Amino acid sequence: MEISNYMRNEHRSCDESFAKSEHAVNNDDFKEAFKHFEDFMIETLNHFAKEEEILFPAFEEATGSTEGPTMVMCHEHNQVRQLLEKLKDAIKNEDKKEFFSVADTLMILLQQHNMKEEQMLYAMCDRVLQQQAGDLVEKMKEH
Amino acid sequence: MFSHGLSLDQAPPLSVIMRFFLTIPFFGVLAAFGILFADVQNLGNWDIPQTVAIVHLLLIGVAAMAMIGALFQMLPVLAGAAIAEPLYHARWTHLLLIIGTLMITAAFYFNTYIFMHPAVPLLIGSFGFIIYLMLSKLAAVENKTPSVVGMMVSLSSLGAGLLLALIxxxxxxxxxxxxxxxxxxxxxxxxxxxxxxxxxxxxxxxxxxxxxxxxxxxxxxxxxxxxxxxxxxxxxxxxxxxxxxxxxxxxxxxxxxxxxxxxxxxxxxxxxxKRPVADATVWLWRTAMISLLLSSLSAILHIVAGIDGAVHFFALLFGYFVLSVIFAMSYKIVPFLVWFHLNAKGVLETPLMGDILPAKAATLHLWLHWVLGVCGLFLLLTPYAYKGIALLLGAGLIIYGVNILRALKIYNSLKDKGLL
Incomplete structure (x- = not known):
């Protein structure tokens, strides 16, 4: 459960920053929104990097599979990256309508992505990477 | 070997889900016509065949279609296992369900019980297969979350309900x-x-x-x-x-x-x-839950205090709850799936959810849905309120159908323009 717990907590932390950004845009405070959006983007991209550079390679090595679920998750990471750019533009242009349109798409994409990871992939990681779980979590914390 | 059963990418083709969702307005409008042309005195009696026909149009034609469409999409996410040949299975079960629903409701509505004989095997066959397919996938899930358990209870109850219908x-x-x-x-x-x-x-x-x-x-x-x-x-x-x-x-x-x-x-x-904006779907969920709350209270009044009239409000509010949930779910799932599939095909400048299903379109439907709820209150005064309910129900489902079709049209116009 060590890997699951650590990664799940990171998902929740990202949700918090995103919600703060939405609140700020809703109050037409785009300066404040950008601050929270930056936090959210940094946290999210850092989380993706931990997965793509540390967790997924370890999972792929343990399972011998590079074209399975980790590949799909990486594809979804790229979809999120595209939407993050759009969201940044919407805040810069102070376009509230565009912001919430992108935000809705991004949020559902992220949440269903997180659900798949939390309910399946992380549980599998806990199992196949049991021996090295502590080391992997330490590496990810240092990332 | 370790990734056995773990397949995160088997989102079924969009047409698998859309064919079920597009059937919802068709049967919903048929139900509205059924209410409009029924004797209003009969509609208060839940054992009269005409009422039974309308209830089955709504429960099989609307609720079951929504459930099956949504489960085809959600199962790979929830169970981590794809359904083999989803398009093939969706096609034949959908067709059998349509014919079976039309036959069973015609049998009740028009007292033409000859239709009952073919309707039963068609419905039992299609529902039976869906239950088997979904339950077998859910039973194999290692990490049985409360949602997985809930769906297993739901599908098992559907099976028991069908068996009772057969008897x-x-x-x-x-x-x-x-x-x-x-x-x-x-x-x-x-x-x-x-x-x-x-x-x-x-x-x-x-x-x-x-x-x-x-x-x-x-x-x-x-x-x-x-x-x-x-x-x-x-x-x-x-x-x-x-x-x-x-x-x-x-x-x-x-x-x-x-x-x-x-x-x-x-x-x-x-x-x-934590999200600040209350869009139409948030209000639809709230409407659904208030209806469920009042429906449950009506049921308790009927059971404990023996108030006969409460049973009608239990049933009508339960129906309103079900419709509200279906609309709330569809207005998130459909635009997201259109975006998801277009994006996965590498379509440049894929329209966002807000462009695929504009907030105004969903809000218009929400207001009409609320007027439908208010119209239901007039049943306390006159059974002729059923005529208004029929018109509003039909109008709401036509708007729903137009909204879903618009999303599909956007998908069809862009699906071949992808780079992948």
Whole structure:
């Protein structure tokens, strides 16, 4: 459960920053929104990097599979990256309508992505990477 | 070997889901016509064949179609396992369900019971296969979350409800099993409304309320025990109905209380959501949960205080709850899937959810849906309010159909322009 717990907590932390950004845009405070959006983007991209550079390679090595679920998750990471750019533009242009349109798409994409990871992939990681779980979590914390 | 059963990418083709969702307005409008042309005095009586026909149009033609479409999409996410040949299975089950629903409702509505004979195998065959397909996938899930358990309870209840329907039809055709048809009917409707639909909404809510609106998760007690509590109450009712009517009433009150508490917890969760904007879907969920709350209270009034009229409000509010959930779910799922599939095909400048289903279109439907609810209140004054209900129900479902079709049109116009 060590890997699951650590990664799940990171998902929740990202949700918090995103919600703060939405609140700020809703109050037409785009300066404040950008601050929270930056936090959210940094946290999210850092989380993706931990997965793509540390967790997924370890999972792929343990399972011998590079074209399975980790590949799909990486594809979804790229979809999120595209939407993050759009969201940044919407805040810069102070376009509230565009912001919430992108935000809705991004949020559902992220949440269903997180659900798949939390309910399946992380549980599998806990199992196949049991021996090295502590080391992997330490590496990810240092990332 | 380790990734066996773990497949995160098998989103079925969009047409698998859309064919079921597009059938919803078709049957919904048929139900509206059914109400419009029925004798208003008959509509207050739930045993009259015309009323039975309308109820089945709504439950099979609308609720079941929504459930099957959504499950085809959600199963790979929830169970981590893809359905083999989803398009093929969606095509034949969908076709059989359409023909079976038309036949069974025609049999009741027009008293043409000749249609009943082919309708039963068509519906049992298609539903039976869907139940087997979904249950077998869910049973294989290692990490059985409360949503997975809830869906298993829901599908099992649907199976039990179908079996009871089969026995009732056989009795209707002259077979004698030594069982009282009225008791079997009571069981049939409880397994279908509380077991199948009620538990399904619980199971889905545990996932999507948190996911779509970023709320705290449902309390562990609710997630772990409510779907099983419904199953326990149904089993208790099943035993009691043949032996002790007091215990049967206790089981009924337990069911009503479970749904009452569930609606309150969901309303609370929606208040605690971290996302600030309350779009049409948030209001549809709130409308659904207030309807479920009032429906459960009506059921308790009927059982405990013996108020006969309360049963009508229980049934009508339950129907309004089901419709509200279907609209709330569709207005998130459909635009997201259109975006998801176009983006996955590498379409440059894929329209966003807000462009695929504009907020104004969903809000217009929401207001009409609320007017429908208000119109229902006029039933306290006159049964002719059913005429207004029919027109508003039909109009709402036409708007729903137009909204879904618009999303599909956007997908069809861009699907071949992808780079991948």
């Amino acid at each position: 009732l039809t056989a009795i209707f055709m002259g077979a004698d099993f030594g069982m009282e048809p009225l008791q079997l009917r009571s069981l049939h409707l409880r397994f279908m409304l509380a077991g199948w639909i009620g538990t399904l909404v619980m199971a889905v809510s545990f996932q999507v309320i948190e996911m779509f609106y970023v709320t705290p998760p449902y309390p562990k007690f609710v997630r772990s025990f409510f779907p099983l509590g419904v199953l326990f109450s149904l089993l208790l009712y099943t035993i009691a109905i043949f032996a002790d009517s007091v215990i049967a009433s206790v089981a009924d009150v337990m069911l009503a209380l479970l749904f009452l508490c569930f609606s309150l917890v969901t309303l609370r969760r929606l208040m605690q959501r």
